[in-house]
Amino acid sequence: MNKITFLVFSLLLFTVNSHSQTKITFDYDSAGNQIVRRIVFSRLSDKTTDETTKEEQKTNELEEQEKINDNDFQKFNEEDVFSYYPNPVKEKLFLKWELINNNKVESIDIYTLNGNLLKNYGRLSNENFYSIDFQNYPLGTYILLINYNNGDSKSIKIVKN
Template sequence: MKKNLTLLLFLICCISNAQQKISFAYDEAGNQIQRSWCLSCPAKTSGETPKEVADLKQEDLRKFFPTDVISYYPNPVKEQLYLKWELINDNKVTSIQLYSLSGQLVKSYTKLENTDNHTMTFGAYPNGIYTLLLLYTNGEEKSIKIIKE
């Protein structure tokens, strides 16, 4: 009986000290594509440090489609989101509205007609999913899903 109790305690200690982790993988749109469970996996770190806006290159900026005129970096965002758009046929971005997942307007940026980029601060917002709505002079709208970590 003593041997069984000792073996049971040993197994409980081994299991409780094991680092149990669940890791997830996501596609570009933010959809979960993989979930894996590992008992003693090392911690994953992306090793990717955020870049300053001045250091961004065209390949750093992400688009939903290759022909899209809106680029952004990074997503998921921690502190700041950099947006850049192309002006086509004098169709300018007039304002940007940031909505929470519940549909509540969080922040609105106006008077953007004379620029082709904007930097948004996300540091004070809670983690979650947000929607950016870009409004154009011709009445069109474009939305982007942003994940805040």
């Protein structure tokens, strides 16, 4: 009887703990080399899925910003205050700029080569870093139009691979 009780208890304990496997995620650079390995521990939470997802997105974006070095960003020219990374882009394009003479970035528009507006990112006047998700766009070439509050604008040609 003792063996049967122990066997039943062991099976119950095994089935309760079998769902708690840890997940490992990897991040890769543009050449396909592994650069970050993360162990993701799942835990039960009182938060809704939407709240958890938003917090995870913010955390992931902060982690991505920390992984990128200033040397990774490309500039129009050496004196320019606007830079971007990577080009060609696979998933996310990171944009960074400095505020000089109160000349702020007002908005960023994404256009196809045919001139069709795909997306407008507005209300950026208080920002100096922004990331744009390119996952849902098909492969091709895109034009980013950066609009400043003084009426000036610059364009960048971005290639999606």
